[in-house]
Amino acid sequence: MNPKVQKILTSLDRAHSGPVCSVKDWDSRVIPRTTKAVLARHHLEKMCNPAEPINTDDDVADAFYKAGYDLALEIGMLCPDTERIIKAEEREIQQTMKETPDELTLGSGADLVVMKPRRPEDPYPPLVCVSLGLVLSEELWVPVVVGMIQKKHLVDALHGPSLRTVYGYEVRSGTPYETLLGRYEAQLRQEAMFRAGRPGLAQTGIASATTEYGHLGGMPALAGPANSTMSLCPVELKVTFANFHRIVQGINYGNRLRVGGYSFIGGYAGSPEGALILNIATDLLIPTLLASDYTSSYVYDVRVFGNCGRDAVWANSVAIQAVSRNTRFMRNKIVNETAGPCTEMFFYESAVGLMNHCVSGSSKTTQPRSAGGKYQDYLTPLEAWWCGEVFKSCAGMTRKQANEIAKVLIPKYEAQLASPPKGKSVTECFDLNTMRPSAEYQAIYDRVKSELIDLGMPLRW
């Protein structure tokens, strides 16, 4: 039997036989109380230091790793469908670590790329996938994607914007509209990849799919190990049958498995310290219980609808470094910008977030999330290119250098995190015929880029 199938069957079995726990108890008692207890036991409460947003202390990262490891063993994941806990045994985590490959290839032909586990300050450049599932109008989808992916040196994989309509019809999630949309998006991807001259570009999931129906609709076009299926687990540490469906679909179609799970400051995890040990536990449990080839996870701050504030930057830095220093697990780490296209703030937020994730040891990112993903058509190729420039250029920087730059940049936008500028839509600030930003947008880009180079960010392109 395929070892991934064996893992999934074992976890499904535990989902039907593990300790009983209601969702309400899990969210309001088990998660907060266990997290607090583990933090207290490891003397890691009140460790967040917003004045030094990017952690530079290996001992801190290792101490949090130990706490996250204990938490993973103690808590497991909840299956809300059966209201039972799926626990992991220590030997399973250790075995999963041993079996983790040294690298993972994605894409094919001239577009083949290699993802590797990265240590903090690793010189090996991480991979960039574009974009997060920001909604675009149908007529803009292909041109924007062509623009984003045409810069081969900056973009390694396609997830893509999402759609709200299929052939002009409004899509309701979980209905046949969504199943049709899955196939439709896959067709649009093929067209965009052909037009951009990148037919072998690695693809991830179906961006518009909000349930397993959309995934299933698009999967036949994404079969094979060049592409990844995607399954995002609900917070905190939950895995639903819908997640299992997607994982099994991915196995059936021979895909790489990208399985995600997030931890929220201000949510059930509470503090930045709580969110980060839950994030470490997520990074350990997902490959162990859900057979992922790589995880997609990060710490998010629900108080500001993003993760570019000091608390979240710090929490992500520690969480990423902790797992990078102590395992070879590969992880896709996402930055959630809140400002929109054609704003300085977007460039600053993404620069801080991506520099942090890169120097801390992330193997891959999926970007951008322009305007927090709130508005339709607020996504241009320039944000994607910028994210690629920053994320890849920062490979090899030290955490100390990155922290010094972050300390200069964060004050430029942090007061606006609670009310970020919306910016401009793609049609207002980007010419999709010439694939160039407007003069105004280009000027903002040039100004910020020059400023960051002066600060010491080694931007290469």
Added chain:
Amino acid sequence: MEEVLERLANAIIDGEPELAEAAAKEALAAGIPPLEIIERGANRGIQEIGERFSRYDCFLPELILAGDAMNAALPVLLASLSAAEAKSLRLGKVVIATVTGDIHDIGKNIVAALLTVAGFEVFDLGVNVDVKQILRKADEVKADIIALSTLLSTSLPYQKDVVRYLQDSGKRERYFVVVGGGPVAPDWAQQIGADGYGRTAAHAVELCKQLMAQYEPPMREPLVFDYKA
């Protein structure tokens, strides 16, 4: 007398429903007027937890558990009041849900917890909730407000379906319908004929308070609580 009121407040702050209910009963048995118990015991506890939350001194779980404790104590106390007095102590009834196809719960849970803390009676139906189920519950509890959340653009149409169903069934004037969530914006609220939009959980609470205090459904234009431009 002070001691039992203090215990009630602390039971709510600590999120202990059984202790809160017991303290409420004890206070009544001691002859303390129910309105005084609510004001100086229960409300003091819930206000304290609300302030801690706004200062980031506590987080969502504490808020949810405090709401549970408040909901355990309050029926005991309200039963000792006249119907008019009891009604005057509640700001209104809210049925809240994340709509079909969407299992994101955290934003909705924060709004539900803050509404409870603010004094609303909240009926939280959970996530991925069907339109009919929302409307049945609103009808059953005689809700004042239907609050609909989603983080997914392809679940947005279900918010519209709630408003449209109310219109088509001649029940639109019975409820305020308010919307929120990641892809939800004021123009969407306007487009579907919702009564209000709140960007953040705190905005949602202010929205519901103002709707209840000053307006009747349906609104001609949605009342919008958003970031200042």
